[in-house]
Amino acid sequence: MGETEHNQIFRAWLKDHQGLIFKVVRSFAREEFDQEDLFQEISIKVWKSIPQYKGEAALTTWIYRVALNAAISWNRKEKRRVMPQDSLNEVERVISENNQNPDDRLDWLYSEIVKLNDIDRSIALLLLDDYSYQEMAEMLGISANNVGVKVHRIKQHLIAQSEKISYHGI
């Protein structure tokens, strides 16, 4: 595969699946500079994964897996990394928030997801995006039963959290 073709595929993948990548970014990184860094990390992993994609899985599933794996791995490294607050201003930004219609309920949902551990966070994302237990099991490499138990726990947790808050929008 030539460099031009590789870049073309990457652009097309990014265009069609940017929403998915943004969801992963926002679920794993709270701060602006972290979101920027994680987005770049995921983009690189997606770029690198192009030659390995043989079409066995649906493209969305493939990109989700690559993105989640990159985010989990980034999160581990992130715990050891300290970035100065002003460093983001020194470089050209790769992503900027598109906050035309902010939704408090969505912000709340993300704030709850980000509190979960890496694995539960990944499952919560897949669950909200309506993946089946079997698809989640294949993506994560665990049994569908195990996924079912985790899903049940996550659902109960989110519902319990939503009951705790008294917010007019929710």
Place this chain on the structure above:
Amino acid sequence: MEFEEMRKIWDSQNREPLYVINESALHKRIQSKRNRASRVSDTNEIGLMVITTVTSIILITIERDSAYSYLSAAAMFLVGVYILIGRIKRKKRVQQFDRSILGDIDQAIANVSSEIKRARTFFWWMIAPVSIPIVMNFVSAEIPIWKWIVIPLAMGFALYITRWEMRRCHIPRKQELETLRAKLLEEPSETK
């Protein structure tokens, strides 16, 4: 709130992307990060292979009439071959794991385990084969005392650095990965 309501809230973001991408900045950043990442991952192995090969060439070029130089050169060359074999095995291993998050974690664990193994056996595959011919050479000739001190010190320092890196970086990384793996495979016996 019911979970289905949460899903509706979640789906609302599909109508409008959360961020806007600066494609040209992203392309530039990918190029630079990609190059840096592959440089860093290859530096150790390729660097060691170059050092061992160049050192063995220097040894047989400088002291052509010393059998110990040939022995040292051969030892260095074999160390280079050992590193090359390890590198090929590592690259092959990448293809063996399944394409799931668990597969990726297992692959990362296998990689870090091989780093730990290499650091633990550093004495046997690097220090010993290189030191033995040097010491034999020292014994057979009149060698200044400072060389007797400096060479073991340098070897000891290399060993210390390798072990330090293993304790400081590789072992904690492996523990983190194993914790993550356990978390993934954990089957909670009861739910809240």
